[in-house]
Amino acid sequence: MMKWTKTFTSIAAALAISLVTVSAQAEYPKKPINVIVPWGAGGDSDLTTRVWADAMEKELGVPVVVINKAGGGGVIGTTFVANAKKDGYTLINAGLSNVLVTPNFSKTPYSFDSFVPVVKFTAVPLGILVAKDSEFKTFDDFIAAAKTNKVTQGSWGAASSGTILANIIADQAGYTPKFVHANTTAESMVSVIGGHIDSAVSFPPAFGPHVKADRARILVMNSKMDAYPGVPTFADYNIKGSFEGWSGIFAPKGVPEEVVTTLVEATKKVMKDPKVLQAFNNMGAVVDFRYGEDWVKDLKETYAIMGEAAAKMKKK
């Protein structure tokens, strides 16, 4: 009896292995690829993913379908992909919030290690903004005032990436902002230029138009951008760390090597298309095409920094 079971298992195993090899040898992709965006339609993550998916469709010759699975602060959609079939036909739009921040600060059914990073296509540097007529002319003015704990700062939720980054910055600069949480960073910006709050943390797609229209001022941001000359960076104030939102693609852990290679190769071509680059640029995002080991190492470092920050916050 025992023997029979053993034989059966080994046959099944052999069959399974051969099936796996067959499917791995077969050309990927053969059918439509679903990319899950764990947010509602219309946000930066959604738009960048749509631009990428649209271009990839032509490159790969199969439909690349963007599906919005919003809810639970990005946890619902991300969990769905973490548990999805590891065949490369279900991918997730990864970003700072859903793969780096939330797994550290909230209880999630997945972690950073549930995924294989594929590519990153854009980044958006975080900035601290005030209204045009604000009394804070420089970040130093702001720090001095914020030490009194009376300066309000707009963000988008206590457990959101914006608040986490803002806290890490404030911790190093030695002030404590009084957070005012709106639904989205766009709403925070309204409150800033409407004079309802003193400052906000935000990204270029949300603050860009206000800065261009001369209604808001960037005090400091993560990295220099051509569009905003003369704005100091966090590094200028000796604040360490990388404070940027980004958008990219992850696959569930265990997908065949070939999937990642195919997607990276196709993305390489897509990222040369001037139309795609223009579309990203128009959104206010910085094209930051990365893939491979270096990038994964950087990601892991940031993940560790977030972990430390989370531990610190929990102690408080």
Place this chain on the structure above:
Amino acid sequence: MFENIIQGFATVFAVGPIVGIIIGVTVGIIFGAIPGVSGIMAIAIMLPLTFYVDPVVGITMLLAVYKAGIYGGSISAILINTPGAAAAFLTAQDGHALTKAGKSGKALCMALYASVTGEMLSTLVLIFVAAPISLISLKAGPIEKVYLLLFAFTVIGSVTGESISRGLLSTCLGMLFATVGMSSITGATRFTFGMPELMSGFTFTPMLIGVLVMPEVIMAIRKRHNPQANLGLTVSPNPEDNRISWKEYRSVLGTIIKSSGIGTILGSLPGLGSTPAAFLAYGEAKRTAKNPEMFGKGSIRGIAAAESANNAVCAAAMIPMLTLSIPGDDVTALLFGAFLIQGITPGPTIFFEHTQVIYGIFAGFLLTDLVLLVLARIGFKFWTKVASVPRHYIFPCVTIFAFAGAFTANQNINDVMILILFTMFGFGMRLVGLNPAAYLIGFILTPMLEQNLDQAVAIVGSEYHLYFTTPFAWIFTALAAISVYSTIRQRKKAKRPVMAKEEKYDLS
């Protein structure tokens, strides 16, 4: 300025934009009319299509989907009592009552005319006075919005039936259910009992269908052995009953204009969306109507108020977007993306940098209204037939739509569970006499109120006097008080001996 507008029309009267508008309107009506599939989904799907066409074509097409989608929501609301969009659920109250009386054509006409009028009026406001309005809307911060939302809550008085206490209880239940899930403000999870499925709270569409629509189906099944129950709805043979005469239109024109005004103002405040506008307009129309007891029982005035207000929001929501680069709701956020991808940054400079495009889009707005009027009118014959199909064909279809709609929104099987759960809940509410409309108002308004209240509290801190320094605080508190007072007075009046004359439908 007039020169620009005329040039705008010249831009739009070309094959590309017109075809775009026609496609957009058709897609919008269909997506809007199918319960559970909203216009925003259609816009998201069509967005990549617009990358490669001229901005005037692409953006007017998306806007056409948006506008037609909001109108489309009223079709299913009227015919099968299934609002395709949250804003249409007040339309369902009165519209479906008319359908039951065999006057679906009248309800559809009223909804269409009110929608188009509301849109036209707010588009004109958008074109001519966008800039000053946008500056006012900036003044409305979280504190002001708290008062505005408190005022919006007074609409409960207009939708509850005989028992105010049951209405209030229903609202409280709605408020309680709205808090389920992860708080977007604090990140705390509430009432999830450790179930990750509840992290995002109860999904709105399946819950709406569950509470509002499925109990109707169950009721129909319960009545199947009752020979008195009229399962097939006949369309009234009198053609007068299935259209809106000029006289009728004129009689509600005042309401339409007022409601469009409410819609325009609320639409230009970012972050509120079309539902509160429909609530306020409906409440106001009922408060000032001569025969408020008809509201909810087939009042064309009620339809006119709700529809013109929620459609006026469409164009008005573009005001903060175009002048201040602030997307007012989820749809405008998506449109904002469409503009950006086209290389146009919405903002005050848009009028100088992209004059031709922007006025082309404005002209496209007005043209869309006309196309909507014509296309929707063509569809009427078909739709009124739908209403006369025997209920035992309709209800199975409704059930299928309900389940499919619940699933498609997020492609999540949990949403189907939510639908089933709330079907039972909604049926239970009916059995004990609780009010689903009041329940939904609590559910819809509470998250907005909570969010703004939390921000207001954070801003004010311990300086409580700041709550009362804004004139909005006093104005909206006064309006809320007036609204409550007049509801109470109306109720007292209604309790007096039977109404002098009974009207079949509201004409006042």
